[in-house]
Amino acid sequence: MIDAVIQSQIMAAVDALFDEQVDFLKALVRIPSLRGQEAPCQDLVAERLHRFGYEVDQWQLDEAEMQHHPGFSPVMYTSYERAYNVVGTHRPRQRKGRSLILQGHVDVVPAGPAEQWTSPPFEPSERGGWLYGRGAGDMKNGVTANLYAVEALKRAGMQPAAPLYQQSVIEEECTGNGALATILRGYQADGVL
DSSP: OOOHHHHHHHHHHHHHHHHHHHHHHHHHHTSOOOTTOOHHHHHHHHHHHHHTTOEEEEEEOOHHHHTTSTTOOOOOSOOOTTOEEEEEEEOOSSOOSOOEEEEEEOOOOOOOOGGGSSSOTTSOEEETTEEESTTTTTTHHHHHHHHHHHHHHHHTTOOOSSOEEEEEESOTTTTOHHHHHHHHTTOOOSEEO
16 A cells, blocks of 8 residues: 555645646647658657657557568558657666556547537547547547656555556557557567567
């Protein structure tokens, strides 16, 4: 069980970051990160990782490198030009625990007919304590939550005791090649969420 003082420090850090976290999620939702158009969204994630003190790795997916792997799915309708993953790495001063990957994706499926939306799909809208917009639930919120959960811990005076990898991938909605590319680049850990 977490000590009450530590729990209070964590909750205070979460509360202090809440508005910034929501604003960041809204900024991600405003970017129509459809297949082949993810780069601006990934640039924003990379900027935030830099700001939070991570070592940042951005790279373009390489179809030729992946195509012979059993986990590869063919890309039929677009290329990987301007399509890249982003990984932020936290390296502890002294490793004491198990490493962890926190992975999410920023690619979204097409919004469909605009008239079926209560508000424009790429304009975040808050109603009844919920945030609506394409990608707000799947899965730009997960990328945001991962970034800000760890940042809240840091601001509460804690640091991960083992390597931590914040991964923002593409191609989740159609092939899974974004996640495969992180593995082929050498990113592995004791656990993945």
